Amino acid sequence: MKTVIFDLDGTLADTSQDLIAAANVCFKGLGLGALLDPAKDAGTALRGGRAMLTLGFSRVDGFGEPDIAGQYQVLLDAYAKDIDHHTVMYPGAMDAVEALKMRGYGVGIATNKPEGLAEDLLRRLGVRGAFASLVGADTLMVKKPDPEHLFEAARRAGGIAALTCLVGDTATDRNTAKAAGVPSILVTFGPSGENMAALNPEALLERYEDLPAIVDRLMGAA
Structure with missing residues (x-):
């Protein structure tokens, strides 16, 4: 066949809006606010969680070395809770x-x-x-x-x-x-x-x- x-x-x-919302949960939890925009960053969202985290952290001056691996699990947990909201x-x-x-x-x-x-x-x-x-x-x-x-x-x-x-x-x-x-x-x-x-x-x-x-x-x- x-x-x-x-x-x-x-x-x-x-799925971009729900993915970006999950990534922003990570950033907000670190006191950084919502670093990703649902419209402007939709293309990055569709390349995956790590791409979103990397982009978001790149917008913060002086933050230091981000824990992408650790925050990725936070992102997955947040995404699982509201996976089909938008x-x-x-x-x-x-x-x-x-x-x-x-x-x-x-x-x-x-x-x-x-x-x-x-x-x-x-x-x-x-x-x-x-x-x-x-x-x-x-x-x-x-x-x-x-x-x-x-x-x-x-x-x-x-x-x-x-x-x-x-x-x-x-x-x-x-x-x-x-x-x-x-x-x-x-x-x-x-x-x-x-x-x-x-x-x-x-x-x-x-x-x-x-x-x-x-x-x-x-x-x-x-």
């Missing part, structure tokens, strides 16, 4: 997923979000059952951009590892697909959408209703 594997944050769902699926995402399944593709998720958090978020959003696989940052010994992360998501979705494509929103997703030798489709509607063309993916996705046709073009009919 051919498969379509999706990134989660910034691809299927806009998060929404992107328009048309689930319709596209169902259309792909009707065409015979397997669908799954490969995310660098910890697996437990990803499971919880998808269940709260009511969409976990639509995906045959979910491989998170801590599911394997490796994560994206290691191609095995993508391959395992494809296998768990009932597919053949080499017969897949990756839908994502970052250079990490592009590099994962390139390392795997499979096509990448990068979305342009996220916070960093204007930068996606420069990554030279096999396709750009402006709206989810176009995804099934793009997948068919890149992979052939399933």
Whole structure:
């Protein structure tokens, strides 16, 4: 079976506001206030917790060497409590997923979000059952951009590892697909959408209703 594997944050769902709120919990706890802006820093949020913490601490003069590892756990705890307060699926995402399944593709998720958090978020959003696989940052010994992360998501979705494509929103997703030798489709509607063309993916996705046709073009009919 051919498969379509999706990134989660910034691809299927806009999780940026809840991620930034969790990072700001860390900064406020240290007496630094809310160092990240939900709008201006959304792109950094979708690159992960450590990227947010690094950016925030870089804005504080004279703070010293930040404890990124320790604060990362604080961030995860805060995020777990309010994981779906602002998060929404992107328009048309689930319709596209169902259309792909009707065409015979397997669908799954490969995310660098910890697996437990990803499971919880998808269940709260009511969409976990639509995906045959979910491989998170801590599911394997490796994560994206290691191609095995993508391959395992494809296998768990009932597919053949080499017969897949990756839908994502970052250079990490592009590099994962390139390392795997499979096509990448990068979305342009996220916070960093204007930068996606420069990554030279096999396709750009402006709206989810176009995804099934793009997948068919890149992979052939399933």
